[in-house]
Amino acid sequence: VQALTESGGGSVQAGGSLRLSCEASSLAHRGHHHYCLGWFRPGPGGERRDRIAVAVIDRANTTTYADSVKGRFIISQEATGATLFLQMTNLKPEDTSMYYCAASFGYPESVTPRDCSTRATRWFDYWGLGTQVTVSS
Numbered sequence: 001v002q003a004l005t006e007s008g009g010g011s012v013q014a015g016g017s018l019r020l021s022c023e024a025s026s027l028a029h030r031g032h033h034h035y036c037l038g039w040f041r042p043g044p045g046g047e048r049r050d051r052i053a054v055a056v057i058d059r060a061n062t063t064t065y066a067d068s069v070k071g072r073f074i075i076s077q078e079a080t081g082a083t084l085f086l087q088m089t090n091l092k093p094e095d096t097s098m099y100y101c102a103a104s105f106g107y108p109e110s111v112t113p114r115d116c117s118t119r120a121t122r123w124f125d126y127w128g129l130g131t132q133v134t135v136s137s
């Protein structure tokens with residue numbers, strides 16, 4: 001059973017918008033005092049651990065964005081934490097990518113930083129299969 005399921009990808013023209021969703025209701029993160037959820041893109045190494053965070057959010061709704069998407073993308077979650085969203089606006093051709101949602105929880109602060117913005121990708125254990133976003137010029 002896939003723990004996370006993304007949807008909402010598609011093809012749009014530059015300047016357009018998309019809203020990605022990630023269904024996470026079957027994941028145990030909501031039972032933890034702290035968790036990190038995020039949207040990622042493939043990294044240069046091609047491995048899962050090489051994926052690069054586009055936006056991350058924690059249980060308290062603290063958010064962090066990659067510089068390339070600041071002011072254009074908004075990450076959010078349902079109050080229950082069951083669904084994660086990424087509102088993408090003013091899309092650019094360079095935003096074309098597969099987008100993955102991921103979750104990290106259950107680690108003590110002695111192992112990984114509480115701050116989701118500094119938590120390495122390798123500590124995100126739960127992943128979806130991705131949704132493709134294609135932006136044409």
